[in-house]
Amino acid sequence: xxxxxxxxxxxxxxxxxxAAGEAKQxxxxxxxxxxxxxxxxxxxxxxxxxxxxxxFQQDVLQRSTEVPVVIDFxxxxxxxxxxxxxxxxxxxxxxxxxxxxxxxxxDANQMLFQQFGVQGIPAVFAxxxxxxxxxxxxxxxxxQIRQVLDQLVQAAEQQFGIVGAPLEPQAADEQEQAExxxxxxxxxxxxxxxxxxxxxxxxxxxxxxxxxxLSDDPANPEAKLGLAQAELLRRVxxxxxxxxxxxxxxxxxxxxxxxxxxxxxxxxxxxxxxxGRLVDAVKRNAGDDREAARLRLLELFEVIGAEDPRVTAAxxxxxxxxx
Numbered sequence: 001x002x003x004x005x006x007x008x009x010x011x012x013x014x015x016x017x018x019a020a021g022e023a024k025q026x027x028x029x030x031x032x033x034x035x036x037x038x039x040x041x042x043x044x045x046x047x048x049x050x051x052x053x054x055x056f057q058q059d060v061l062q063r064s065t066e067v068p069v070v071i072d073f074x075x076x077x078x079x080x081x082x083x084x085x086x087x088x089x090x091x092x093x094x095x096x097x098x099x100x101x102x103x104x105x106x107d108a109n110q111m112l113f114q115q116f117g118v119q120g121i122p123a124v125f126a127x128x129x130x131x132x133x134x135x136x137x138x139x140x141x142x143x144q145i146r147q148v149l150d151q152l153v154q155a156a157e158q159q160f161g162i163v164g165a166p167l168e169p170q171a172a173d174e175q176e177q178a179e180x181x182x183x184x185x186x187x188x189x190x191x192x193x194x195x196x197x198x199x200x201x202x203x204x205x206x207x208x209x210x211x212x213x214l215s216d217d218p219a220n221p222e223a224k225l226g227l228a229q230a231e232l233l234r235r236v237x238x239x240x241x242x243x244x245x246x247x248x249x250x251x252x253x254x255x256x257x258x259x260x261x262x263x264x265x266x267x268x269x270x271x272x273x274x275x276g277r278l279v280d281a282v283k284r285n286a287g288d289d290r291e292a293a294r295l296r297l298l299e300l301f302e303v304i305g306a307e308d309p310r311v312t313a314a315x316x317x318x319x320x321x322x323x
Contacts, residue, residue: 048089051102053109060102064127065312067163068099068156070135070149073113073123075106080139081122087142088124091149098153098163099126128156129319159322160315161298161306187213191222198230203237206230228302236263248277255281255289259296266300274300275314283321294318 051059051071060069072088074081085103092101106113106121116125116132124135135148156162194209210227213220241264247254248261258281265274278300281293297318301311 047092047097048101048103051104051109051112053111056112060127061130063100064131065129065162065315066306067097068152069127070099070101070152071116071125071127072101072103073106073116073118073121073125074103075121078121084122084124084139087145091142091145095149095153099149126152128152128162129160130316131319131322159294160318161301162315163306187217187220187223191220191226194223194226198226198233201233203230203234207234224302225305228299232263232267232300232303236260236267239264253284255285255293259293262296262300266303271304271308271310272313275310275317279314279317279321282318294322 049059060071063069070088070092072081072085074085088101092099104112106118116123120137122139123137126133126135133152135152136145140148190209190213194206194213197203197209198206207227207230210223210230213223214227217223239260244257244260244264248257251257258277262274262277265271265277275297278293278297282290282297285293297314301314304311
C-alpha cells in the first residue's frame with residue numbers, strides 16, 4: 001500500500017505551483033496585447049503568417065502541438081483564393097488565438113502541395129498534434145467555414161487537450177492596468193492552504209479546497225494543476241504497486257489495469273512510461289475502453305503541464321493512433 005503522505009516530488013515541484021499561476025496571468029496579459037497587435041502570445045509569431053518548405057517543421061508541425069494550425073493553400077493567379085484568403089485572415093483575428101493561420105503559396109512550395117495531396121486550390125487543411133486533417137476545398141460560405149473551425153477547435157481540445165487560449169482585446173488604459181503590479185488575489189490563502197494539504201497528504205482536504213477555488217474561477221491554473229495532482233494521488237493511495245504491475249503485465253488488453261499502472265508510473269516519475277502505456281491502450285482498443293484510456297491520458301497531461309516536451313510528444317503519438 002502506498003503511504004498516505006506520498007508526494008509528487010518525482011513528477012511536479014509543488015513549490016512551482018504559485019509560479020505557474022503567476023506565469024499564466026502574465027501569459028493572459030500577453031495574449032490580450034496580442035489581440036490588439038495581431039501577434040500570437042507566446043512566440044511573437046503572427047496569428048496569420050506565410051510558411052515555406054524550410055520553415056514548415058517549426059512553424060506548422062511543432063506549433064501544432066500547442067494550437068491548431070489551419071493551412072490555406074493559395075496562389076496569386078487563383079481568383080477564389082483572393083476571396084477566401086482575407087476571410088480566413090479575418091476569422092483568425094476573431095477567433096483570437098484558438099487557431100493560427102499558415103498561408104502556403106503553392107507555386108513556391110510544390111513539395112508541400114504534393115505531400116498534402118491537394119487536388120485544387122483554394123484548399124484548406126489543419127494540422128493538430130503533427131497530424132494533417134483536410135477541412136474543405138474551394139471558397140466555402142462563411143457560415144460553413146465557421147462551423148468547420150468550431151469543430152476543429154473542439155476536436156483539438158477534446159481529443160488532444162490542445163487549447164489555443166482565446167484572446168480578449170483590451171483598451172489602452174486597461175492594458176496599462178494589467179501591466180501594473182497585481183495585488184494578491186482573493187484565492188491566495190485558499191490555494192496556499194490547499195498546496196500545504198496536498199504536500200502533507202491530506203488529499204481530501206486538498207481536493208475540496210481546489211474545487212472551492214475552481215467553482216468561482218474555473219480557469220485558475222494553480223487550482224487545476226493542484227486538483228489533478230491530488231486526484232491522482234487519491235487514486236493510487238490504496239493500490240498495491242506490485243499487484244497492479246503484475247496484473248497489467250499479464251493482461252495487456254485489460255484497459256482498467258493499464259490505467260491503474262499508468263497512474264503508478266506517473267506518481268513514480270516514469271512519465272514517458274505512463275504516457276506510452278495509455279497511448280498503446282488507445283491504439284489496441286475501441287469503444288468505451290479506448291475512450292477511457294484517452295481521457296485518463298488527458299488527465300495525466302494536466303498533472304505534468306501542457307508545456308512539458310513529454311506531453312507534446314505524447315499528444316503527437318496520440319494523434320497518430322487516433323487518425
